[in-house]
Amino acid sequence: MSADGLPETFDVIVHPAAELRGVLRAQPSKNYTTRYLLAAALADGESRVVGVATSEDAGAMLRCLGDWGAGVELVGGDAVIRGFGSGPRAGVTLNPGNAGAVARFLMGVAALTTGTAFVTDYPDSLGRRPQGDLLEALSRLGARVQSRDGMFPLSISGPVRGGVVEVSAERSSQYASALMFLGPLLPDGLELRLTGDIKSHAPLRQTLDTLAAFGVQASASDDLSRISIPGGQAFRAGRVLVPGDYPGSAAILAAAATRPGELRLSNLREHDLQGEREALNVLREMGADLTREGDTVVVRGGRPLHAVTRDGDGFTDAVQALTAAAALADGTTTWENVYTLRLKECDRISDTRRELEALGLTVTETQDSLTVTGTPSLAGGVTADGHGDHRMIMLLTVLGLSAQAPIRITGAHHIRKSYPMFFRHLESLGARFEYPEATRA
Ligand SMILES: O=C(O)C1=C[C@@H](OP(=O)(O)O)[C@@H](O)[C@H](O)C1
């Protein structure tokens, strides 16, 4: 049994829910947790990261930082980190699990060592995601890198001095974020030139925000194509508070919007750099009754929803949750500019199309868009593949709550990558799930 009280691996059977009603507190942000933990480890001295996420990705970061020599202690809901500053241990093999951002951020910092190897026990997911753009930038800075065709397993060896370097931001923002954590600790700093059509601006701003929270100077052009980080700086140890998680909450909000009832979801601060905050506006634009009272979002569910067309790049980790709302809405929704969804835990364009078609929906895709025609009545009664992807599992769960007959989702334990209490939270609102033995790894 894990902390959520569920078996180690499981499928989930999602029963239709007559209504969802209750009060929840949004879980801690995954993307701020990973950033704050890393920044704390890069500081000399002790930091307290208050209210850390308990997801597998947070666990992966804590494990890797410990392996690199940081002191890691969980005290209540906080992480107390004794940093290694600019000196992570050399000759260590890190395993970031299936956590893309964690892997990339650590790869950047690995250039401070005289050798770090990276492996993953998710060869079919993280093992297939591209790392070449970051490896190239690191190697142009003078690092020695080895990889399997730009993918895991790989190794990185410094030292590097810094200077001007180009990095592509077309496939992921995480490569540039990785270099932003490295830059301040290099003697010459980094003048980053982000090339290509820059994707995922919001996480880049979260990285800048994290550097500032740890006393590190950095400046960026408005369009983020130039990021300047003076060298010879230190991360300043301190105390930071992790805000609530918008990407995971988007799935809860989509569920609440598509069923009758009322949800009050707290701990979602209004002024926040997480791009998935926009999910609230998208749901409103679709017709949801969604209001805000300070840090609490209130949804009165069951109103008819209608289709929208939106550029999804600004809220990349909420696109699948919003696709569930679109599948239950009147009309045809298109998410544009979402090519990077193909490079996540699964191919979130083609794999989503396949799963939705198996549920009887009409879906089309282009290289960088996904189009879904909603249905007022979803039959359900099928088994859907979770594709080992937490956000696919969220999408299918939201649909299952509205279907006529239960939907079984395979490998549903992968929800723990970002939202271990997802099913428990929905149960507290009145949803009903069964957790049979997993039929997918
Ligand atoms: O920096 C981060 O923490 C993240 C950046 C985004 O990735 P891309 O930049 O690859 O879109 C996002 O999808 C991921 O979940 C977390």
Ligand SMILES: C=C(OP(=O)(O)O)C(=O)O
């Ligand atoms: C894609 C995601 O995470 P990562 O890139 O960190 O694996 C996600 O959380 O949806």
